[in-house]
Every structure is written in C-alpha cells, then in structure tokens.
Amino acid sequence: MSDMPKVTYIEHNDVAHEVEVPLGLSVMRGAVDNNVPGIDADCGGECACATCHVYIEPEWLDKIGLPEPGSQEASMLSFAAVTQPNSRLSCQLQMREELDGLVVRMPEGQH
C-alpha cells in the first residue's frame, strides 16, 4: 500500500472513485489523470473555464478554505452551474499532506 495521498471523488450519481494524487498536483489533475468522470477541465487548469467545479465535503472545508475574494477563481466560480457555499474550482487546489483523504463531490454537469 503506497503512502501517496488519496482523494475520493464522488460523482453526482454517488459513484465514488478513490485515487492517489501526488503532493503538488491539483485536485483537478488527480481526476483527469485517472479518468474520473464529472470534471471536464476544458482549459487545462488555467482558471479560464470553470468546468473543474467541485463541492468540498463539509469536514474538509476548513482545511481547503474559500476562494480568495476578488480572485480569478472567485469571479469564474460565481457563474459555474449550481454553485454552493462549499464550491471550489479544483484546478486551484494543490494537494498537500494535510489534504490526504480529501473528499469532493462533482456537480451534475460542468456545462
């Protein structure tokens, strides 16, 4: 069993995918690299498309935090489909040790 940090991605239909995401890689790349459905990441992580939108599970919200006010992410996120207070753009979240075990949910659609 490796020591690499893990993230669980839960699709809108409740299908869960637990994958290893190396430190420093974005939560978005963790999904894309493992072909997890539900995160589109059209712009490849440039914060230009808002299609890597995820909901952070409540117990992880403190560690993840909210988008920086006035940031590109905050602007883009406000227009993503069905945003909630725990919405983040996953291309802006880098894996850190303390995020090992992170759980995120994907919205019904990214477009």
Add this chain to the structure above:
Amino acid sequence: MSQSDARIVIVGAGHAGGSAAALLRQYGWKGPITLVGEEPIAPYQRPPLSKAWLKGEADAASLALRPDSFYPANNVALRLATSAVGIDRTARAVALSSGEALAYDHLILALGAHARKLSLPGLALDGVLELRTVADADRLKAALGPGKRLAVIGGGYIGLEAAASARALGAEAVVIERESRVLARVACPELSAFFQDYHRAKGVEIVVGAAIEAVEGSGGHVTGVRLSDGRLIGCDAVLVGVGAAANEALARDAGLACNGGIVVDLAARTADPLIHAIGDCTHRPLPLYESMGRLESVPNALEQAKQAAADLCGRPPPTPEVPWFWSDQYDLRLQIAGLPLGAVETVLRGDPAAAQFAIFHLDADERLLAVEAINAAPEFMGGRMMIGKRKQIPGKKLRDMSLSMRDLAA
C-alpha cells in the same frame, strides 16, 4: 462481431485525439483503441507553448494531457512518431508510414492543423520558425533571451503571445502585420487598438499595413526581414504566425467531403458512417449562427471529442456549446465567447484604461452574438450564458456597471 470487440483507430494524437481516447474509455467503450500520432510524444496541450513553456514555467509533465501511464492503464495503444499515409475506406484500414495497414471498425480523424507557410525568399534560413509543436517551441525558446530580437510575421494570437513571452524573457520583439491592425481576422477594431497600445507600452514594435519583400540572412542564418517599403528589420530569429490550415488531405484523398476542413455534423460524423472527424481539422455546424465553419480552439477540440465518443458509445450528444477561446498576454487575460457573425452594434462595458473591460456584439434584434472580455471574467461568463440562450439585451443595460452580469444574464 460483438460491440466489445469493435476496434477504434484514432488518427492524430493531439488535444482532440487524446481526449477522444480518454472519453471513449470513460463512456464505457470496451474494444481496442489505437491512437496514432505523428509527434514522438503523447498527447499534450498546445496553449502553453506560446506562454508558460517559452518562459520556462512548464515542464513535460504539466504539458501532457494525461500521464504516460494513462494509456497502458486504460488499454489505449499509442503509436507515436507514426504518420497515417492513406485511408482505405473499403478495406477499412489506415495505411501507416511504417508500411503497416491498421484495420478499424470505427475511425476517428483528429488530424489537426498545420502552420500556414508564406512564399517568400529566405524562409529556409536557420532561425525562421513556426509554432505548432513542442519541438517548434523549443527552437523558439532557444532563440529568445536578453539582447535577442525576434521578428514576428503575423499579428494574430500566436504572434502576440510570443511577443509578450519574448518581452518577459528580456528579448526585443517586432510584430509585422499585413493588415491595418493586429488580430484583424479575429477581433473588433477597438480590441485590436487596445492590444496594439498595450504591446507598444511594453516595448514591442508593431508595424501594420506591412508588405514583406524577403527574409534576409548571412551564413545561412536569418539576419533580418526586409519590407516592401525598403525598411530592414534586423533580428536574430523570425517567427511566422500567419494562421493555420486544416490537415484535410488524408480525408480528401479518401473521398470525404472537405471545405477548409473535413465536413462533419453535430455528432462529429462524416458522410461515412464509420468515420468521425474532430478538432482543428473539421468544418462543422455552428448552430447558434446557422452556418458552418472551422473553430480553432481547445474547447472545440474537446467538444467534438465528446460528440464522437458519445455517438460511438450510444450516449445522447452533448448540448452544443457557445464557441469560446482565451489568450493570455502579459497580465491581460482575453476571453472571447461567441462569434460576431451578423453583428451590427458594439457595446463597451468597463474601463479600457484600467485594462478591465468587455466589448459586446449585438445583432439587429439586440441579440447578443459575441463578447470579448479583458480581465473581466463575469462579462465573459455572463455573456457566454446570454449568447447560449440567444438573449436579447439593449446596449444601454450592458453599458451600465450598476447592473451586475449575474442579473443581466439571468
């Protein structure tokens, strides 16, 4: 032959081809998938080539669409550094440069586009470059640095992004544009003027309305570009960025209809029921504009990859998207949604002096057709929503900053 044995061959391992392979597996395709690519590396993203890659801010891993391990892990056979040289639609096989014939049950053409070439004396000199592949980008990167001077032929996105990156690396840049303004083909005059002013303020020389006589050199290496008015622009390297043309020859030779791109429908199907085409190589319907055209963008490559994969896997087609595009130059993020086809009115919202504004394009019925936004993500996102909904909106509302884009788009 059962569905689970059916073989898919994807010709072209760029953004569209690579994405199609991944989506097919995601959507449950079980049969063999072979991805054939001319370049010696696995699918990667081209947008960073004119930006982060040149500036040394990206590496191979960050450029890759997916890690190398993805392909064997998902049973996608990668045939790199391999060209397709012919399609035999009767035998259902693709002839490869290796001499093999690769049999298919379904074929996806993701052939991409190539940099247009000029016909001018001097283009074979060392140091005359184009920018399409990572190999091209490495050559360009090697030519840039403090004290170096880059002459860019073509004031389009490639040229302007490269000029901005050159400045970031301490090199000088001169952009030579044939039309009366940069971005003439793709942006409105107001946006062109904004970019010209911004680049000039960053030390880029922009020469518009220029005709080129020749590229000149010494000892086999480029030394300058001579304009038809006699002026010589000295340089250490030349980047030719005068547009891209669809790689349609393979399809045309196989008898598939082409029109500045392989003709496809909204499910990325060609007239051959066994062949789809996706990405930069296609001529496709533009449903919001009741016309057809070629879209040169990453979002288009992805959308058509989804269309083809959905069609093959029996899923409903994705909802057609509003075409969109982005370009980063200096600290400017340009985001464009829609196409200004049939636009009769332009509306400015925001403050160009603060480099934060958007230009909206409306038709005669005040329907929003397109938006060009600079550092104005709400205008881009809200505008894109409105374009998709075919929303009519009076210009004076768009101009009014006290009305939020969220409210306007609702």
